[in-house]
Amino acid sequence: MLLPPTQLDEREKPFDDERYIFEPxxxxxRLTLSMEGGAVRLYTRHNxxxxxxxxxxxxxxxxxxxxxxxxxxxxxxxPESGSIDFELVMERLTLKKPMQIREAITLLPVHFFVFDILRxxxxxxxxxxxxxxxxxxxxxxxxNNYISPLMSVDNTGVSLFDAIQGKELEGIVAKKKVSKYFDQPEDNWIKIINYNYAVVQIVGYRKNxxxxxxxxxxxxxxxxDVAVPSAHKNAFFGVSKVLLTGEDRNxxxxxxxxxxxxxxxSWTRTGLLRKPVFVEFVV
Structure with missing residues (x-):
């Protein structure tokens, strides 16, 4: 049985609030696990x-x-660093052959961190x-070795965020204690991401x-390609006209x-930025 997952809003800084619990x-x-008639079914957030x-x-x-x-x-x-690795679970998600999946149970096992029960x-x-x-x-x-409840703390988001920063985890989630699962006001479930920052150079742009x-x-x-205000896009294209060095098909x-x-x-293992978001131009 698939039940649509509650979505998260985002806030920049951690906070303390007695109305909330806080989780890593x-x-x-995201995964929904359903047991019905003795059969397990697993669904991503996109069904x-x-x-x-x-x-x-x-x-x-x-x-x-x-x-x-x-x-x-x-x-x-x-297995080498002992840390949670996003790219590894993406490898598991994309495996196709039954033999590969069976081998991955031993070589690349997953763990399901459960934070809610819906039925x-x-x-x-x-x-x-x-x-x-x-x-x-x-x-x-x-x-067990593969499934466990996710820990949470009451009221104190700042100290939990400080702790996860020290362990280079992704961030924390704040959830109102009184929130119902299908209610989605802006401040019911809030994610606070432990972002990395870098100053980069823009060396080109897509054509299409x-x-x-x-x-x-x-x-x-x-x-x-996300979260860039229109004014900043226009400013870039205005300046870039005098900086052109060439082009290809794309x-x-x-x-x-x-x-x-x-x-x-985070940085990917191939040296790319994972989910970069524009902050500002640097002069």
Whole structure:
């Protein structure tokens, strides 16, 4: 049974508030796990059935396995660094061959961090306050090697954010204690991302759709194509006209003389910025 996941708003800075609980933001992808009629089904936030991708999640440590729906984040732990690695779970997600998937259970296992329970024993729980759903989740869900409840703290988001910064985790999520799952006011569920920052050079732009080519220390680090205000786009194109160096089928290239500060989730293993966001031009 697929139940649409609640979405998150975003805030720049962590905060303390007795109306909220705070959780680590796991650097994986959203997953809904449904047990109905003895069969597990797994869905991404975009309603893609990924049941075959993660066989290690079929054995859910809930005593009454007749009917429930769990919401959480699935992730991979890098065996070398011991840290959660977004690229590794993306590798698992894209595996196609049954043999590859079976081998990955041993070589690249996933872990499902459960932060909510939406249905249990035939009852829709989405109208319950969050704290009541959390209480039930702690009561019925144990932990095994692949599935566990996600930790949370009451009231104190700043100290949790400081702790996750020290461990280079993705951020935290604040959730109102009284929030119902299907209610989505702006301040019900809030993510605060532990961004990295860099000053990059814009060295070109796409021809057919918006996107700036970026370099950092002389190396290509990807494309910036979101969160750039119209005024900044216009300013760039005005200046770039005198900096043109050439073009090809897809891009127009310019001298690396326009600097921009960007924030981003992390560096990929190939040296690209993950999800860069424009902050400002740097003169």
């Amino acid at each position: 933001k796991i650097n994986g992808h 893609h059935d990924v049941t075959r991708q993660y066989p290690e999640l079929y054995n859910v440590p809930i005593e009454d396995n007749s009917d429930f729906v769990l919401d959480g984040e699935v992730a991979c732990i890098n 249990y024993k035939g009852e829709d729980l989405r109208g319950w306050p969050l704290v009541e759903r959390k209480k039930l989740l702690r009561e019925v869900l144990c932990a 759709q918006f996107g700036w080519l970026l370099e950092y220390r002389g190396k290509n680090v990807g494309i910036l 891009f127009v290239y310019v001298k690396p003389q326009i600097n921009a500060r960007v924030k981003f989730r």
